[in-house]
Amino acid sequence: MKKVLMMIAFIAGLGLFARAQEKAKATPALRAAKQTKVLAKQLNLTNSQITQVNAVLLEQGKGLDSLKALKGTNDKKEQHYAHKLIRDNAQSKLEAILTPDQKTKYTAFVDAQRERKMARKKIEPAPAPKN
Structure with missing residues (x-):
C-alpha cells in the first residue's frame, strides 16, 4: 500500500513539473506574430x-x-516612463501604417480590449485620452 501511494505521488509530481515547463514565456517574435x-x-x-x-x-x-x-535595477518611475515610451512609439508607427478606416477600427478594437481587461479586473475604465 505504501509503495502504491508513493508511486501515485511521484507520478503526480512529474505531471506538475511537466506543466510548469510548458508555460515558458513566449519570445518577442512569437508574441508579435500572434498579435499581427x-x-x-x-x-x-x-x-x-x-x-x-x-x-x-x-x-x-x-x-x-x-x-x-533591467527590472529591479532602475527606479520604478523610470521603468514606467520607458515602458510608456516604447508603447507610444509603437502606437505612432502602427497608426502611420494604417489607413484612416483601419485606424478607426484599430481604435475601437483597442478600446474593446481595454474594457474587457478592466471588466476582468473589475476596475472602472479610465477615460479615453483626448487627442
Missing part, C-alpha cells in the same frame, strides 16, 4: 501592412523584454 495575426484579421491588413506591423510589434516586444531584464 489578430490585427490582420480585425483590420483586413494587406500583405505589405502585415509585414510592417509585424516588424513594429517585434521591435516593441524586444524593447519591452530588455526592460524586463
Whole structure:
C-alpha cells in the first residue's frame, strides 16, 4: 500500500513539473506574430501592412523584454516612463501604417480590449485620452 501511494505521488509530481515547463514565456517574435495575426484579421491588413506591423510589434516586444531584464535595477518611475515610451512609439508607427478606416477600427478594437481587461479586473475604465 505504501509503495502504491508513493508511486501515485511521484507520478503526480512529474505531471506538475511537466506543466510548469510548458508555460515558458513566449519570445518577442512569437508574441508579435500572434498579435499581427489578430490585427490582420480585425483590420483586413494587406500583405505589405502585415509585414510592417509585424516588424513594429517585434521591435516593441524586444524593447519591452530588455526592460524586463533591467527590472529591479532602475527606479520604478523610470521603468514606467520607458515602458510608456516604447508603447507610444509603437502606437505612432502602427497608426502611420494604417489607413484612416483601419485606424478607426484599430481604435475601437483597442478600446474593446481595454474594457474587457478592466471588466476582468473589475476596475472602472479610465477615460479615453483626448487627442
